Amino acid sequence: MFTFQVFSKLEGAFTAGMIHLGDRLGLYRALAAADSPMTSVQLAGEVGLEERWVREWLANQAAARLIEHDASEAADRFSLSGEGRAVLASPEHPAFGMGMFHRLPATMGALELMPEAFASGMGHDYDSHGPEGAEGIERSFEPWNKANLIRKVLPAMSGVVDRLTEGATVVDVGCGAGGAVLLMAESFPNSTFVGYDISQHALERAQIKLAESGLANARFADPRHDPLPANGSVDIVTTFDCIHDMAHPQPVIEAIRAAVADDGHWLLVDIRAADTLAGNIEANPMAALLYGVSVLSCMSSALSEPGGAGLGTLGLPASKAEEMARAAGFTRFETLDVQHAMNAFYEIRP
Numbered sequence: 001m002f003t004f005q006v007f008s009k010l011e012g013a014f015t016a017g018m019i020h021l022g023d024r025l026g027l028y029r030a031l032a033a034a035d036s037p038m039t040s041v042q043l044a045g046e047v048g049l050e051e052r053w054v055r056e057w058l059a060n061q062a063a064a065r066l067i068e069h070d071a072s073e074a075a076d077r078f079s080l081s082g083e084g085r086a087v088l089a090s091p092e093h094p095a096f097g098m099g100m101f102h103r104l105p106a107t108m109g110a111l112e113l114m115p116e117a118f119a120s121g122m123g124h125d126y127d128s129h130g131p132e133g134a135e136g137i138e139r140s141f142e143p144w145n146k147a148n149l150i151r152k153v154l155p156a157m158s159g160v161v162d163r164l165t166e167g168a169t170v171v172d173v174g175c176g177a178g179g180a181v182l183l184m185a186e187s188f189p190n191s192t193f194v195g196y197d198i199s200q201h202a203l204e205r206a207q208i209k210l211a212e213s214g215l216a217n218a219r220f221a222d223p224r225h226d227p228l229p230a231n232g233s234v235d236i237v238t239t240f241d242c243i244h245d246m247a248h249p250q251p252v253i254e255a256i257r258a259a260v261a262d263d264g265h266w267l268l269v270d271i272r273a274a275d276t277l278a279g280n281i282e283a284n285p286m287a288a289l290l291y292g293v294s295v296l297s298c299m300s301s302a303l304s305e306p307g308g309a310g311l312g313t314l315g316l317p318a319s320k321a322e323e324m325a326r327a328a329g330f331t332r333f334e335t336l337d338v339q340h341a342m343n344a345f346y347e348i349r350p
C-alpha cells in the first residue's frame with residue numbers, strides 16, 4: 001500500500017504533464033466544442049495532430065477519470081463532463097484550472113536548480129521561470145478574479161466601491177501580468193491604478209495587455225526604479241498572492257503603510273494557512289501540493305535575495321499577516337467574508 005501511495009504521486013506527475021499537453025495542444029477545447037463524443041480519429045482530425053499520439057493521450061485521460069470514455073460502440077468515444085469543460089476548457093469559468101498546468105514545465109524545470117539551492121540557501125525569483133511562468137500565473141488567477149473581484153471582493157470592503165466609483169488612487173503591489181489592475185481600471189474609470197512588480201516577464205505581459213485594453217487610467221512599474229509614493233497619497237493598496245513570495249516582505253509592508261492615506265485601505269489576499277504544519281496537513285487537502293510549489297516557486301522566490309524571509313506558500317497565516325501589518329503601523333485587521341478554495345482575504349487599515 002505504501003508503494004501504491006508513492007506511485008500514485010508519480011501517476012499524478014505524469015498525468016499533470018498530460019493535462020499540460022491537453023491545454024497546450026487544444027485537445028480539451030476541441031472536446032468541449034464537439035456536439036457529441038469523439039473518436040480519437042475525429043479528435044486528431046479536429047486539432048490536426050497524429051491520431052496514434054492523440055489516442056494514447058486519450059487513454060491516459062480516460063484512465064485518470066478526467067474525460068468520459070464510452071466503449072459501447074466499435075470505436076471508443078471520448079467527451080468532457082460539464083465539470084470537465086469548466087475546469088479544463090473554459091477560461092471564462094471561475095473554476096478554470098489550467099494556469100498551474102501551463103507553468104508546469106517551467107516550474108518543474110526548477111528541479112535542476114534545487115541541489116544548488118538546497119546547498120547554498122539561495123532561491124530564484126519568478127523570472128527564472130521564463131515568460132511561460134508569468135503567463136501561467138496570469139491564467140491561474142484571472143478566471144476567479146474576473147468572476148469575483150469586482151462583484152464580491154471589493155464590495156466586502158468598507159466603502160471601497162464608493163471611493164473607487166468617485167475616483168481613487170490605487171496601487172497593486174506584486175501585480176504580475178496586471179490582470180487585477182486592468183479589471184479594476186476598466187470597472188472604475190474615475191480612478192487611477194499603478195501595478196508594481198519586479199518580474200520583467202510579468203511587466204512585459206502587463207504592458208501588452210494594457211495596450212490591447214486601450215485603458216488610459218493604469219500603468220505598470222518596477223518598484224526598484226520607480227518606487228511607491230511614501231507620502232500617504234494612495235487611497236487603496238491591493239496585494240494578491242505575493243507577500244509570501246517576497247524576499248523582504250516587512251519593508252514592502254512598511255512601504256505600503258507609507259504610501260496609503262490615514263483613511264485608506266489595504267486589501268491583502270494571500271494563501272489561507274494554519275499556524276502550524278500539523279494544522280495545514282490536517283485542514284488543507286492541498287497542503288502537499290502547496291508545500292511542493294513553495295520549494296520550486298514561492299519559497300524559492302522569497303529566498304532569492306540575501307537575507308530573504310523565505311515565508312513560502314503557506315507562510316503567511318492570518319496571525320503572521322496581522323503581526324507584520326501591526327509592526328508596520330497598521331491598527332485595524334479584518335478577515336473578509338469571501339469564499340475561495342485557496343485564498344484568505346483581509347482588509348487592513350491604518
Ligand SMILES: C[S@@+](CC[C@H](N)C(=O)[O-])C[C@H]1O[C@@H](n2cnc3c(N)ncnc32)[C@H](O)[C@@H]1O
Nearest residue numbers: 126141174175176197198199202240241242246
Ligand atoms: C504568485 S505571483 C502573483 C501575481 C499577481 N498578483 C496575480 O495575482 O496574478 C507573485 C508575484 O509577486 C512578485 N514579487 C515578488 N517579490 C516582489 C517585490 N519585492 N515587489 C513586487 N513584486 C514582487 C513576483 O514577481 C510575482 O509576479
